[in-house]
Amino acid sequence: MAQSAKPKWTELAPGAAIVEPASARQNRTGDWRSQRPVWEHEKCIRCGVCVAFCPEGCVHFGQQQEGLPSADLEYCKGCGICAHECPTACISMVEEEE
Amino acid sequence: MEKRIGLETSIAVAEAVGLCDADVVAAYPITPQTHIVEHLSELVADGKLEAAFVPVESEHSAMSVCCGTAATGARTFTATSSQGLALMHEIVFIASAMRLPIVMTVANRALSAPISIWNDHSDIMAERDVGWVQIFAENAQEALDLTIWAFRLAEDRRVSLPVMVNFDGFILTHTIEPVLMPDREMVQAFLPPFQPLQRLDVDNPITMGPVGIPDIYPETRYAHQQVLAAAYGPITETLEEFARHFGRSYYPVETYRADDAEILLVTMGALGQTAMEVVDARRRRGEKVGLVRLRLWRPFPFAALARVLDGARVVGVIDRAVSVGGPVGPVASEIKAAGYGASRQPPIMNFIVGLGGRDVPTDDFELMFDRLGQVAAGGRVGEPVFVGLRE
Structure with a gap:
């Protein structure tokens, strides 16, 4: 099951059990997002509020640029909490086009 | 060795569960199944059966406990009837879909309304599609034999599914009949220790009963359908093996x-x-x-x-x-x-x-x-x- 995000019925563990710890990381759960957060890094004071408030734990420093926060879009659901909580309002929610 | 004795069918079933060394009995009493559960609680209280007897507050809880204990690899039994089975319904699906080899006796009884404690098959027919193996006994000996067999089949690693043994409420549950009661040695020779296909184990953690997103769910249902259909072979094999051990033959x-x-x-x-x-x-x-x-x-x-x-x-x-x-x-x-x-x-x-x-x-x-x-x-x-x- 670990090898494929979409296993055949023969590849399921009995009772659809998940037999490999932390395998949820393989499930790209960000694909139903309708908006994405975009940082205006010039205004960012690197306080980490967006990192702390992200309910998915997918906002981290240094993913895209050294010392700056961004969202891992493979897991970000586009909830907008980071944008709402940012004290400098440097995060805007942008419509996903595709 | 087998002993010929006169026994109420419910007591015969409870004795069979005792001979199978069930680890857990979680059940709620309901007419006409009550004597099975009462007798099992006596066997446990008297130290004749080393099992955890869980006196739950409802059938919904009974089946929930059964799912939990079977998932840890404990040999698990419960029994119910009619409204109790209906109350259990939600969890009955979960037991089979999670491939938990629970054995349940159903003392068949009508469903309300009007209130009826008497026998028919309304209760089990409402459970047709729950994904369990479902078998019917016609007399006390069959109820006893098929209870022993049910553990063997449920725990067969090719199957690993729960089994319901049905027998008619009152007509059988409260009737005393002569039965051949096997001894523990005979049962142990037929029923090896329970080796679960997978189980909850802190050293090797797995998740049982997770969310099945739309990308997974149809495959899980198809797998369930396939494993229950494929259980037919093991069913006839284990019934034949039962006949070799006990000399009594049963067929689908x-x-x-x-x-x-x-x-x-x-x-x-x-x-x-x-x-x-x-x-x-x-x-x-x-x-x-x-x-x-x-x-x-x-x-x-x-x-x-x-x-x-x-x-x-x-x-x-x-x-x-x-x-x-x-x-x-x-x-x-x-x-x-x-x-x-x-x-x-x-x-x-x-x-x-x-x-x-x-x-x-x-x-x-x-x-x-x-x-x-x-x-x-x-x-x-x-x-x-x-x-x-x-x-």
Whole structure:
């Protein structure tokens, strides 16, 4: 099951059990997002509020640029909490086009 | 060694669970299943069965406990009936979908309303699609034997599914019959220790019963359907092995004087015993009548039943439940569907009998065979017949 995000019925563990710890990381759960957060890094004071408030734990420093926060879009659901909580309002929610 | 003793069927079932060394019994008492659970609590309290007895607050909790304990690899038993089974319904699906080899005795009883504590098959017919192996016993010996067998089959690693053993409330639960009671050695030789396919283990963590997103769910249902259908082979194998150990043979479909029969009657459960007497009487009169006793209800024994019904001029099917708003009773509906599209299918006449504990005397069977005789002579099958109904 670990090898494929979409296993055949023969590849399921009995009772659809998940037999490999932390395998949820393989499930790209960000694909139903309708908006994405975009940082205006010039205004960012690197306080980490967006990192702390992200309910998915997918906002981290240094993913895209050294010392700056961004969202891992493979897991970000586009909830907008980071944008709402940012004290400098440097995060805007942008419509996903595709 | 086996000992011949007189025993109430419920006590025989409880003793069988004791001989199987169940680790956990979680159950809630409900008429007419109560004596099974009462006796098991005594066996545990008296130190004769080393098991955790969990006196839960409802059947919903009973099956929930069973799922939890079976998931840890404990041999788990419960029993229920009627409203209790209905209350359990939600978790009954979960037990099978999670492949947990629980054994449950169902003392078949009518469903409310009106309130009825008496026997029919309304409770189990509402559980047809829960994905369990479902089998029927006709007498005390069968109930005892099939309980022992049920653990063996459920825990077979090719199967790893829960098993329901059905037997008729009051007609069997409260009847004392002579039984051959095996000893612990015999049962242990037949039933090896439970080696679960997978289990909850802190050293090797797994998640059982996770969310099945739309990308996964259809595959899980198909896998469940396949494993239950494929259980048919292990079912016949383990029944044969039971016969080698205990000398008593059981089959998914059993017959009585059916080989050359032109008129066949299909029964499920204890009524088969009365029906055999009527078949004998009619045979003495030279009538070619026979009986088909459908023992295995899930997985449905399509091929075995087709072989048996082939050649009959007319088939009567007894139902002990009503599919309200449906075509015929649930058993007749299944048998009709199973034969649809076959090169030839005998006419199938449906009899609905014994609802809510209404007695089914031999006269009722005489009436059914009379009606089947009329169809064999060219009469119409017509609507399902509610035998003995005051109209």
